[in-house]
Amino acid sequence: MTPLNETHNPQLTSWVASANLPGCDFPLQNLPFGVFRRADSAQAFRGGVAIGDQILDLGAAFAAGAFSGAAALAAHACCAPTLNTFMALGAPAWSALRLALSRALREGSPLQAALQPCLLPQAQAEYAVPAQIGDYTDFYTSVHHATNVGKLFRPDNPLMPNYKWLPIGYHGRASSIGISGQTFHRPVSQTLKPGAAAPTVGPSQRMDYELELGVYMGPGNALGEPIAIDHAEQHVFGLCLFNDWSARDIQGWEYQPLGPFLSKNFASTVSPWVVTLEALAPHRLAWTRPADDPQPLPYLDSPALRQEGAIDIELEVFIQSAAMRAQGLAPHRLSRSNFKHAYWSVSQMVAHHTVNGCNLQPGDLLGSGTQSGPALEEAGALIELTVGGTQPLTLPGGETRTFLADGDTITFRGASVTPGAARVGFGEVVGTLLPARTPL
Numbered sequence: 001m002t003p004l005n006e007t008h009n010p011q012l013t014s015w016v017a018s019a020n021l022p023g024c025d026f027p028l029q030n031l032p033f034g035v036f037r038r039a040d041s042a043q044a045f046r047g048g049v050a051i052g053d054q055i056l057d058l059g060a061a062f063a064a065g066a067f068s069g070a071a072a073l074a075a076h077a078c079c080a081p082t083l084n085t086f087m088a089l090g091a092p093a094w095s096a097l098r099l100a101l102s103r104a105l106r107e108g109s110p111l112q113a114a115l116q117p118c119l120l121p122q123a124q125a126e127y128a129v130p131a132q133i134g135d136y137t138d139f140y141t142s143v144h145h146a147t148n149v150g151k152l153f154r155p156d157n158p159l160m161p162n163y164k165w166l167p168i169g170y171h172g173r174a175s176s177i178g179i180s181g182q183t184f185h186r187p188v189s190q191t192l193k194p195g196a197a198a199p200t201v202g203p204s205q206r207m208d209y210e211l212e213l214g215v216y217m218g219p220g221n222a223l224g225e226p227i228a229i230d231h232a233e234q235h236v237f238g239l240c241l242f243n244d245w246s247a248r249d250i251q252g253w254e255y256q257p258l259g260p261f262l263s264k265n266f267a268s269t270v271s272p273w274v275v276t277l278e279a280l281a282p283h284r285l286a287w288t289r290p291a292d293d294p295q296p297l298p299y300l301d302s303p304a305l306r307q308e309g310a311i312d313i314e315l316e317v318f319i320q321s322a323a324m325r326a327q328g329l330a331p332h333r334l335s336r337s338n339f340k341h342a343y344w345s346v347s348q349m350v351a352h353h354t355v356n357g358c359n360l361q362p363g364d365l366l367g368s369g370t371q372s373g374p375a376l377e378e379a380g381a382l383i384e385l386t387v388g389g390t391q392p393l394t395l396p397g398g399e400t401r402t403f404l405a406d407g408d409t410i411t412f413r414g415a416s417v418t419p420g421a422a423r424v425g426f427g428e429v430v431g432t433l434l435p436a437r438t439p440l
Helices: 058-063 069-077 084-089 091-105 112-118 143-153 229-235 248-254 303-308 322-326 346-354
Strands: 033-038 046-051 054-057 119-121 125-128 136-139 169-171 177-179 182-185 188-191 200-203 211-217 236-243 268-270 314-320 332-338 365-367 409-416 424-434
Touching (some): 046 058, 054 058, 058 112, 069 084, 069 091, 084 091, 112 119, 169 346, 177 182, 211 314, 229 236, 229 346, 236 346, 236 424, 268 424
Parallel strands (some): 136 365, 177 268, 182 424
Antiparallel strands (some): 033 125, 046 054, 136 169, 211 236, 211 365, 236 268
C-alpha cells in the first residue's frame, strides 16, 4: 500500500486560491489526472491535473520548464490525447510527477508566475475518456447489492454459493463507455413480460443506474503471469466514478446462463478525473471479512490487505427529471453509500483477474459493481431502492419513480473525508436517458 509522504500534509495550501476553499474536491493533496481541451475548440485533447476550480495543462507546464528528471518524463507522457502512456510508466513515475506538481502549486512556489498562464478554468473545458480502454471487466463486489438483487431474481437462492469465495466479474463492452455528460437512447431488445409465453421486442421499461467506481490499470502483466495480491496496487493507476447503466427487464430475460449482454453494453459513463491511489493513502481502512464467512483463499489474502485494503469513499446519487429542470428544481439525492462496504477489494479484483494468467494492459478498466451499503437507503440502484419497482419513490414536484423515465439525469458524486486528512474528491459523473431511437 502507498505510504504517506509530504504531498499528504493537510496543512499545505496552494497559490490557486479555489483549491483552499472548504469542501473543495480538488485541493493540493488530491491532484487527479484527466484529459481535456478548451470547450468548443478544435484543440487536441491533452493531459491535465485538477487544482481547485482550474486545470493545469501539463503539456504547457512541461514546455514552461516546470519539471525535471522523472517528473519531466512523466509530464511529457501526459501531452498525448490519452493517458495510456503515462499509466504504463508505473507508480514511481506517477509519484515523481505528483510530488513535482505538489511543490510547484504550493503557496510561495517560485514557479507560480510560469504556471499561471498554464491554467484553464474547469468551466471552460470539455473532457474525453482519460484512456483508450482496451478491455473492461465489471465486478460484483458489494454483498449487499448482490443479496438484494438476488432476492428479486432468485427469491429462494439470492446469493450464489461462489460469491463469498471469489470476486465475480464479466467482460463488458469498452466501446460504449463515454465521458460525463453522456446522453444515450433507451435501449431496445427482447424482454419477457410476466406471465407471457413468448418474448417481445421493444424499449426497456425498467431502466436503472448503477453506482460504481472505475479502476484504471497502469502497467500490465505478461500473458500467463499472475499479479500477486501484495503487488496488485502497483498496477493500479487510480479510481474514478462510474455509472454502469442497466436495463433490468432485458437483463432478467437474457442473463442466464452467460450473464449480462444487451442489458449492459449500450452505455456506461465515467467521470473526467482519475484519483490516484497515492492521493487516497490517508483514507485507507482495515479490510475485514465476517468471521463466520469463508475466509479468502491464500492468493486473495495478505496481512497488508487486512491492515489497509479498504478505502473510505463516500458516494452519492442524485436525480433531476426533465420536469424538475423545467421548474428550476435542484437535483434530488436518492441515496448515499460508501466503498468501504465492498466485500472484495481493489487488490483482490486484480489478483483474481490475473490468477489464470490473463494479461491486463495500461488503460484497462475494472468496474467495482454497484456499491450498496447495509441499509436500504444506502442502495446504489433503483431496483433496490424501489424493491424491484414495487415501492415507488416520490421526487420534488410530486413525480414518482420506480425506474428511470426519459429525460432523467443521474449524477454521482464521491469524496474521501477523514478526520485529520485533506478531503479528496472525485468530482461528479453525469448522464441523461433519452427516448428510444426507434420504436419497435
